[in-house]
Amino acid sequence: MAASPPILSRRRYQIQRAGFAALLMATLVTVVPIILIAALILWRGAPAISWEFLTQPPRQGMREGGILPAILGTLWLTLGTGVLAVPFGVAAAIYLAEYAPESRWTRTIRVAIISLAGIPSVVYGLFGLGLFVLFLGFGTSILAGSFTLAIMTLPVIISTAEEALRSVPQSFRVVSISLGGTQWQTIRRIVLPEALPGILTGVILGLERAAGETAPILFTAAAFFLPRLPTSPLDATMALPYHLFVISTQVPGMPIRLQYGTAAVLLVFVLGMNILATVVRSRARARRQW
Amino acid sequence: MVAVVETANQTTRLPDERHALAIRGLSLVYSDGKESLREIELDIPVHAITVLFGPAGGGKSTLLRSLNRLNDLTDVRHRSGQVWFDGQDILQPATDVIALRRRVGMVFARPVVLPMTIRGNMTYGLELAGERDHKHMAMLLERSLRAAALWDEVKDRLDDPAISLSGGQQQRLCLARVLALEPEVILLDEPTSGLDPLSTGKVEASLHELKSRYTIVLVPHSIQQAARMADYAAFVLDGQLIEVAPGKEIFTRPRDRRTQDYVEGRFG
Numbered sequence A: 001m002a003a004s005p006p007i008l009s010r011r012r013y014q015i016q017r018a019g020f021a022a023l024l025m026a027t028l029v030t031v032v033p034i035i036l037i038a039a040l041i042l043w044r045g046a047p048a049i050s051w052e053f054l055t056q057p058p059r060q061g062m063r064e065g066g067i068l069p070a071i072l073g074t075l076w077l078t079l080g081t082g083v084l085a086v087p088f089g090v091a092a093a094i095y096l097a098e099y100a101p102e103s104r105w106t107r108t109i110r111v112a113i114i115s116l117a118g119i120p121s122v123v124y125g126l127f128g129l130g131l132f133v134l135f136l137g138f139g140t141s142i143l144a145g146s147f148t149l150a151i152m153t154l155p156v157i158i159s160t161a162e163e164a165l166r167s168v169p170q171s172f173r174v175v176s177i178s179l180g181g182t183q184w185q186t187i188r189r190i191v192l193p194e195a196l197p198g199i200l201t202g203v204i205l206g207l208e209r210a211a212g213e214t215a216p217i218l219f220t221a222a223a224f225f226l227p228r229l230p231t232s233p234l235d236a237t238m239a240l241p242y243h244l245f246v247i248s249t250q251v252p253g254m255p256i257r258l259q260y261g262t263a264a265v266l267l268v269f270v271l272g273m274n275i276l277a278t279v280v281r282s283r284a285r286a287r288r289q290w
Numbered sequence B: 001m002v003a004v005v006e007t008a009n010q011t012t013r014l015p016d017e018r019h020a021l022a023i024r025g026l027s028l029v030y031s032d033g034k035e036s037l038r039e040i041e042l043d044i045p046v047h048a049i050t051v052l053f054g055p056a057g058g059g060k061s062t063l064l065r066s067l068n069r070l071n072d073l074t075d076v077r078h079r080s081g082q083v084w085f086d087g088q089d090i091l092q093p094a095t096d097v098i099a100l101r102r103r104v105g106m107v108f109a110r111p112v113v114l115p116m117t118i119r120g121n122m123t124y125g126l127e128l129a130g131e132r133d134h135k136h137m138a139m140l141l142e143r144s145l146r147a148a149a150l151w152d153e154v155k156d157r158l159d160d161p162a163i164s165l166s167g168g169q170q171q172r173l174c175l176a177r178v179l180a181l182e183p184e185v186i187l188l189d190e191p192t193s194g195l196d197p198l199s200t201g202k203v204e205a206s207l208h209e210l211k212s213r214y215t216i217v218l219v220p221h222s223i224q225q226a227a228r229m230a231d232y233a234a235f236v237l238d239g240q241l242i243e244v245a246p247g248k249e250i251f252t253r254p255r256d257r258r259t260q261d262y263v264e265g266r267f268g
Helices: A010-048 A051-055 A068-099 A104-117 A121-135 A142-166 A170-178 A183-212 A240-249 A256-287 B060-066 B097-103 B118-128 B134-147 B167-179 B197-210 B223-229 B247-252 B257-263
Strands: B019-030 B036-045 B049-053 B076-085 B104-107 B185-189 B215-219 B232-237 B240-246
Touching: A010 A256, A051 A068, A051 A256, A068 A104, A068 A142, A068 A183, A068 A240, A068 A256, A104 A142, A121 A142, A142 A183, A170 A183, A183 A240, A183 A256, A183 B118, A240 A256, B019 B060, B019 B215, B036 B060, B036 B215, B036 B240, B049 B060, B049 B223, B060 B185, B060 B215, B097 B104, B104 B167, B118 B134, B118 B167, B134 B167, B134 B197, B167 B185, B167 B197, B197 B215, B197 B223, B223 B247, B232 B247, B232 B257, B240 B247, B240 B257, B247 B257
Parallel strands: B049 B215, B049 B232, B104 B185, B185 B215
Antiparallel strands: B019 B036, B019 B076, B232 B240
16 A cells, blocks of 8 residues: 655645745735835925925926925816716716616626726827817816816726625615615615725725826816916816926926925825725724624 | 405405415516426415425425515516415515515524614614604514513613624524514514524524414424424425425324425435
């Protein structure tokens, strides 16, 4: 009778170790550049950041002064995008997850939404120029930019919200209905509250992407230089990503300090939203009871 | 609306006053073809425990879920026949299924408490039904929790999350939650399958108490439970109703050969 093999052979153990090492390497290869980029920008940008930089408009052909109009512009655009995209996105997700019958039609809609997420952002920009700026006559404005960014953000919000709704256990729905709930009562009182953290995460991630995009606002909202703050949604505005593009490529003799400073502010803005999303998610996970 | 069925030379209201539900020629096939029912004829007596027993996958749950139209949530390919309740065929499309489900409540095999407090679970159905009177709700809450033998264990912690209860307590909460709606019929689909013997005993004791006021239809989780609980028992095999008899008879002197084989443990 042959001897039984050892429980864990040395060779297998080594292969396993090599496998783990490869996985760790892959993780590092993705994580290290991100950390380096963030660290470099924050480190080189930090000296530029001052009270004046955050609260003053640019002066001297943008070579001095602050970036307040760009910060506020990005804030307004992000807010506008949220106001437009969130209600539509969540409503569409509720329809797809809870009401839509599994049919060819529904599948087509879903594929269309996923495809929308893959369209290059500059295409959205041109679309926005054609529809909102020119055809609907919004002009180059916060409104036109918000609409354009909203359309770009919708697919992200719809797919994450639908996913969040689907992750609510079916048994909750069955119980609610067996207790005499209508489908809408069940959605409003059980499903939506349970899915809310997931929906919020998707919303924040979608808006974060909108906040950092340049191409969609290039033709629809962004101004090269505006010494004053926008006063209405129909005003054009400066915005952080576009401002960064402008001062990096269009202004000769631009102090590199201000470029890094602007990049750092944008990065903190976007990372802040990211951290917010993470906090929302992990707090909800800790509270979750199923 | 009171529907009337013509028989030979008289008109009869279905179900008659001794029965809560009358099932006539009920056939049902799911789209996935998994379980089906064939020509079920069954009267469910008022204020008694009727047990539906038989091997797994034979259609007991399907039959149970037809009695409050919970099947609507599943993909049903074909359904014919009638289920009469309070003079109406509830399988008619015009049936107010929301009202029906309040009158024909259901307890599931796995205790599913809703993600809210114990009190929230108890008042959920009432609030959906538009109940606003907090005094009335508090009265129903206490009475139902007492009837489900849970009151003493939760009366001081009604605002704790329902999930903090043990499995047995959760299942009794599920029963109490149904009782709070003051239904006429209670359907129970293997309500003790996940419970320890002590909790099972409590649930069974509650059901014995409750049958003086409610019509109970129970799918038991074992043949022993079927024998313990049944005032009437119906043996369901492969989607067909094989035999219906008072509980004492069917488990001691089954008439059908297949019932006898099953009761004596030769298959299933």
